[in-house]
């Protein structure tokens with residue numbers, strides 16, 4: 001047998017016989033490592049521990065606590081779950097089971113939704129199968145043979161997936177016991193490696209996320225390498241559930257969905273509308289200072305406009321279908337840009353007018369797939385903190401950076417610290433389809449954006465293939481309480497559409513030039529931003545956003561008249577204040593205010609009536625003593641005006 005040289009990540013080398021596996025190497029290093037390791041990288045390729053090695057290579061070994069190893073563990077647990085489900089419910093059809101952040105799911109075609117008891121049964125079965133220490137074996141087949149294999153088993157979804165793959169490709173299958181799945185791998189060497197797992201929830205999910213397809217039954221779960229890690233994660237999930245905007249939004253009466261209105265079409269309740277208005281005030285104030293003009297546009301538009309803009313070519317899937325009006329196709333608008341371009345074009349422009357910045361909280365409608373809808377965060381009707389900036393090439397970097405600065409300033413106000421800036425680039429392979437076909441302009445514009453960001457000292461990661469169809473963009477990513485990722489702010493360059501619209505300005509020499517356009521939405525849409533804020537604050541809004549800023553609590557009915565007077569005085573000072581006029585005990589009224597997350601309680605009784613004062617109690621700071629009306633009004637007014645952050649983030 002020939003000898004091969006194995007190089008480890010620390011640079012050290014070891015000599016082994018050809019045919020050795022990563023697991024053998026781990027055993028050679030130490031028993032503990034051999035026990036903990038779940039997968040390996042062989043010359044950078046993530047592989048099974050049983051992969052034979054027959055040449056000199058670099059090897060890295062991963063245990064279940066490393067990101068690579070954890071992902072393998074998650075994926076193997078998804079297989080274990082599918083195996084258990086098939087054991088218990090032999091009629092089930094298996095579909096796909098990917099990993100997600102700190103978890104996995106598997107979608108099954110099954111006649112009825114899985115119940116809580118089903119989950120318990122499945123979990124028990126998984127424990128049994130794990131204990132059996134079943135070896136997990138990889139097998140490679142030609143696509144055709146793999147297709148036949150699953151066809152014979154009656155697993156039609158797998159056949160459908162394989163039939164979409166190139167016929168000449170080799171396909172890998174992983175088997176454990178009686179169970180075989182189509183999978184790239186790698187996987188843990190045997191089922192006993194899967195110890196600390198939990199099945200979490202179930203939901204319906206359409207095959208391929210498309211509501212025209214069959215509804216499948218999805219089961220979510222998670223796994224960790226250590227018991228302590230699993231426990232910590234489950235605790236975190238419990239906490240996150242309490243912050244979930246879908247739950248808090250209902251409890252705090254912020255928004256609702258109604259079957260008769262339709263999925264993804266939120267209704268703002270009065271409390272939510274207060275927050276919407278407060279955000280609009282902030283945006284209008286900020287945009288006014290930053291030199292924006294406000295414009296307004298209709299919700300309906302002729303199809304011809306979207307042919308010109310390219311939306312019908314590149315964005316049709318996300319648009320509601322046309323409606324016929326007097327023999328012409330009309331669409332509800334998915335974006336505000338084409339209208340703003342028309343506004344630009346309505347009056348001739350010279351270089352002296354640029355940059356021009358048109359802002360609108362524009363209402364858009366998008367046909368998001370029903371499987372993608374998520375509370376307020378992904379909806380079908382939305383109001384966007386939109387603006388389009390028309391500028392010269394020379395002005396571009398300054399304008400682009402000013403937009404970045406604007407959303408970083410907003411993040412300061414809201415205390416948003418956990419976010420990631422992503423520079424989304426085009427994919428040259430998709431020019432002409434997903435992206436406007438201007439290869440040189442793409443490269444040039446992407447470079448200009450990079451330079452602007454570097455000049456501003458901003459940190460970002462580059463993601464190819466995520467650009468808008470009209471140019472590169474910066475997206476700011478945030479995460480919902482339960483870990484789903486969303487784009488909040490966006491800042492996009494458009495080097496293509498102004499030309500299509502024939503937008504021009506006359507330059508210093510009297511020549512006609514085409515401006516660049518920046519599309520931006522620092523505060524996202526009201527829907528996504530407020531969904532995010534509910535979770536970010538855990539419902540404890542800062543005073544300036546709080547739907548009810550103070551509640552007056554009369555000690556008894558005798559003081560209702562005085563409570564009325566206090567309310568009038570505060571309202572005339574623009575403070576949102578209510579009275580709890582129920583005949584409950586004072587303790588109960590305070591508890592009620594706390595449950596509704598109202599931060600300021602103004603208690604009035606005999607002494608307060610006599611002295612024209614209020615006793616102030618704050619939710620996080622307790623008793624504040626007696627204050628004159630003037631004093632509390634001026635204190636609250638200042639806190640609101642400063643848009644001060646909340647005192648505490650505790651629930």
Ligand code: TSB
Pocket residue numbers: 335336337366368376377378379380382384386387388487488489490492519520521524525527528
């Ligand atoms: C910024 N034309 C640009 C605009 O000028 C545009 O429409 N960009 S967008 O498509 O990226 O949307 C802007 C922002 O709206 C996104 O960054 C995201 O925060 C928010 N948004 C997009 N789709 C949805 C949706 N379905 N539900 C809630 N918010 C959404």
Ligand code: ZN
Pocket residue numbers: 335336337388519520
């Ligand atoms: Zn736009």
